[in-house]
Amino acid sequence: ARLPGCAIYHLTMREAPVEILPGRHTTVRTFDGSFPGPTIRARRGETVIVRQTNKLDVPAAVHLHGGHVEPQHDGHPMDVIAPGDSRTYVYPNRQRAAALWYHDHAHHLEAENVYRGLAGLYLLTDPEEERLGLPRGEYELPLLLRGANLAEDGTLIYDATDVQGPDHGTTLVNGRPTPYLPVAARRYRFRIANVSSGHAYVLKLRDGSEMIQIGTDGGLLPEPVRTGAVSVWSAERADVVIDFSRYPVGSRVYLDNTALFGGETRDVLRFDVVREARDDSRVPERLVPLEDLGPAATTRTFALSFDLATGRYLINGAVFDPDRVDARPRLGVPEIWEITNSDTRIPIPHTFHTHLEQFRILDRNGVAPPAAERGRKDTLTVHPGETVRIKVRFSTYTGRYVFHCHMLEHSAHAMMGQLQIE
Numbered sequence: 001a002r003l004p005g006c007a008i009y010h011l012t013m014r015e016a017p018v019e020i021l022p023g024r025h026t027t028v029r030t031f032d033g034s035f036p037g038p039t040i041r042a043r044r045g046e047t048v049i050v051r052q053t054n055k056l057d058v059p060a061a062v063h064l065h066g067g068h069v070e071p072q073h074d075g076h077p078m079d080v081i082a083p084g085d086s087r088t089y090v091y092p093n094r095q096r097a098a099a100l101w102y103h104d105h106a107h108h109l110e111a112e113n114v115y116r117g118l119a120g121l122y123l124l125t126d127p128e129e130e131r132l133g134l135p136r137g138e139y140e141l142p143l144l145l146r147g148a149n150l151a152e153d154g155t156l157i158y159d160a161t162d163v164q165g166p167d168h169g170t171t172l173v174n175g176r177p178t179p180y181l182p183v184a185a186r187r188y189r190f191r192i193a194n195v196s197s198g199h200a201y202v203l204k205l206r207d208g209s210e211m212i213q214i215g216t217d218g219g220l221l222p223e224p225v226r227t228g229a230v231s232v233w234s235a236e237r238a239d240v241v242i243d244f245s246r247y248p249v250g251s252r253v254y255l256d257n258t259a260l261f262g263g264e265t266r267d268v269l270r271f272d273v274v275r276e277a278r279d280d281s282r283v284p285e286r287l288v289p290l291e292d293l294g295p296a297a298t299t300r301t302f303a304l305s306f307d308l309a310t311g312r313y314l315i316n317g318a319v320f321d322p323d324r325v326d327a328r329p330r331l332g333v334p335e336i337w338e339i340t341n342s343d344t345r346i347p348i349p350h351t352f353h354t355h356l357e358q359f360r361i362l363d364r365n366g367v368a369p370p371a372a373e374r375g376r377k378d379t380l381t382v383h384p385g386e387t388v389r390i391k392v393r394f395s396t397y398t399g400r401y402v403f404h405c406h407m408l409e410h411s412a413h414a415m416m417g418q419l420q421i422e
Ligand code: C2O
Pocket: 063, 065, 103, 105, 235, 353, 355, 402, 404, 406
């Protein structure tokens, strides 16, 4: 149903058979039978209401990653939908255009639930973005990337004990291994999201050609970044324009992942340039300016570590305790967060994510971040031995939210803390 100023979706979380490998069926966990979940499209200022019914035999909580939503609609890990129950989530969409995504967040279950399929894209647009003239319609495509451990018969295997991570193996794009995409010889805009639990993608065109990164997690960058490599770690998004007009019709253009960990497939996607096309899209030299967050009043430190003795993943020496509040930011007051990854003996990267607000990366080990990281971020990678400083201002809602490592195997092992915004 589409009422003026408001859209209502009914989604049922249920098991469904899908073909990941052609001709071979496997049962996955879906939103409405779709793997990955259906893409939800929203406009700034129009409320989206999603009624979720849980027909799985496990609890689930649906979180809109990157969304500015009230605490009771945020999908807090303890605020779950029991099997058989339904729940209505309200998304006010008062933030900028951005590629958000929705996924399960039930405590301890999120890694398996997301791996088995509970993830989908949520594209929020606004007039400011629409005015820019970027490629749109059939020339704007989502690319949800993730890893999958597939048995020969096509079964999706979840093995939490796999030392390389349960999602190592085949790279899936929108649920399919190395698809090829017929494209016209013109510009395309790709909304890339890494929805894998632990894998990194550093994407390059095999012929070395340039791509134009125009946005990150929280929306468009202030200006386009021309680059040969686009990185997305767990939960990060990249908004990327590729211009196929440089290729003659008949060309095959490969997009590769160059960040390979144990046995992953290199080919992500093959573009087949099949026809000429008119192109009246543009990539303006100025996109969307960054707002000034103002001077920070408080500094907090977050130490990320893996405790070899206990096998636990810790933030500031502790695992998640739903009865404990770890930080109490004041509404509208900017803060500096200093996030350190001390895991150098066993080098484990962590991805730090906070709910509710996008932040700015100030520096990595004292050095300004690369241009593609100078936008609105909600997830960042902290490499072993690194300290990253961010500035964040919670300015929409008060209440309780979580922050956590977005390597989902880590958050499922309670690498998470709580904010109480006051
Ligand atoms: Cu993608 Cu707590 O979130």
